[in-house]
Each structure stands twice: as C-alpha cells, then as structure tokens.
Amino acid sequence: MKETEIDELKKLLKDALPPARGVELQRDLWPAMLRRLDQRTFRVPWWDWTLLAAAAALLFFFPGIIPALVYHL
Amino acid sequence: MELLERFAAGDLDAFESLFRQYQGEVYRWILRIVRNTATAEDLTVETLWRIYRAHAQFDVAKGNCGPWMRRIATNVAIDHLRRSRHEIPLPDNLAAPAQQPPAEQLELRREILDAVNKLSPRLRAVVLLALVEEESYESIAQALGISENAVKVRVFRGVRILRKTLTQAGVHS
Numbered sequence: 001m002k003e004t005e006i007d008e009l010k011k012l013l014k015d016a017l018p019p020a021r022g023v024e025l026q027r028d029l030w031p032a033m034l035r036r037l038d039q040r041t042f043r044v045p046w047w048d049w050t051l052l053a054a055a056a057a058l059l060f061f062f063p064g065i066i067p068a069l070v071y072h073l
Numbered sequence: 074m075e076l077l078e079r080f081a082a083g084d085l086d087a088f089e090s091l092f093r094q095y096q097g098e099v100y101r102w103i104l105r106i107v108r109n110t111a112t113a114e115d116l117t118v119e120t121l122w123r124i125y126r127a128h129a130q131f132d133v134a135k136g137n138c139g140p141w142m143r144r145i146a147t148n149v150a151i152d153h154l155r156r157s158r159h160e161i162p163l164p165d166n167l168a169a170p171a172q173q174p175p176a177e178q179l180e181l182r183r184e185i186l187d188a189v190n191k192l193s194p195r196l197r198a199v200v201l202l203a204l205v206e207e208e209s210y211e212s213i214a215q216a217l218g219i220s221e222n223a224v225k226v227r228v229f230r231g232v233r234i235l236r237k238t239l240t241q242a243g244v245h246s
Contacts, residue, residue, distance in 0.1 A: 019105075
C-alpha cells in the first residue's frame, strides 16, 4: 500500500469526521466526581434498618426472650 | 512530588488537585476516541474515578501520572465502544463545517462512518487517533500499552479494511 493511498483515505476520513482537536471541556467535572464518590460511600440499606428496628421492638416488648437468645448464642 | 505522594496515600484533597489539573486532558483524549461530548464527559469522570480507586497502585517514583491516566482513559473509552457497540455519531457537536453539506456529501459521510463503525473497537480507536487526529505512533503506543510497530500494523490493517469496505460501497476506488 502506497503512502498516497493512506493520505487519500486520511482525507476522506477527516472530511467525514472533523478532528476533535481544539474542542475544550465546557464545565468543571469535579461536582460530578463528588456525587460519584458520595454514591460509593458505605450505606446501610433501608431494609436492614427495618429488620434492626423490628428486632429491637421485639426485645423491648418481650424481654423474656433475651435469656433464651443468650442461651442459644 | 509531594502532591503525588499524598494522592498515592489516598488524600482526597490531593486527588482534587490532580483532577482539576488533568480533567481537560483526559476529556480531550477520550473525545478523540468516542467523538461525543456528553459521553466523553461521563467517561472522564469514570476514568478519574478508576484512577482514584487505584491510587495505591500508582508508582510515585515515576513522577508523572499523565501517561498512566491516558492509558486508563483509553481502556475506558475502548470498553465503552465494546460494551455499548457505540456508533460514532455524525459530527454535529464537534468542529462542524460552517455550512450544511449537500445531500450527497451527507450520504458519503454516512458511508464512511458506517465503514469506521464496522472496525473492532481497538482498531477503530487506533485508526481515529492516527489518521483523523494525527497523534504520533509513540503516544498511541503508550496509551494502548503496545509497541509502535504494533500500532503501525493496526493502522495498516485498519486502512486495508476501510479501503475494502469503502470500495465495496462504491466510495473509494
């Protein structure tokens, strides 16, 4: 393949796809990164909180089961 | 150097400084591959997120994280092309021509874009960077983690496939 053939194809490509050189970032992406970092911090799912609340309520209203639980643990 | 050491130790303030320093460069590099401004912004955040997660792997002795970032950015962009089978859109949001081209030119452009989209994501990235953006083989090789000879081979292979596809479509003789 000759160099001229590559140049010819290069011209065709450049006509169809103008080079992206000179296109600058229009906004600061740090806020988007902060949101991303925030999403990844450890969170307890709401269902786990519900289960914990139910267990606490059970122990509060039926304290008699505490010795049984301790025995089995 | 102190900034890079703090970044490698996981300091968020140091990461913010590096983020602001490199976000434009990472964005421009990704844009050259995916050719869509909104996608390039999303992938820039993804790239810098991966860089933050991998802070412990950064070799402070190298003293410059630019090439490392560019390599991760290239992988992120190619992963995106592979995952989404993303087609390069008509370049209406990049450096668009001053006037609307006639219908036959639009058709010709469509044929060329179709041919480029038929290339594998890795080959497409090399062809776009080498032939459209005229990046040096050295910088493409660094970004892909391959040798310059391997880049030349890929460019040659890409040109051959494009020529064949365009000849079949009657665009190129």
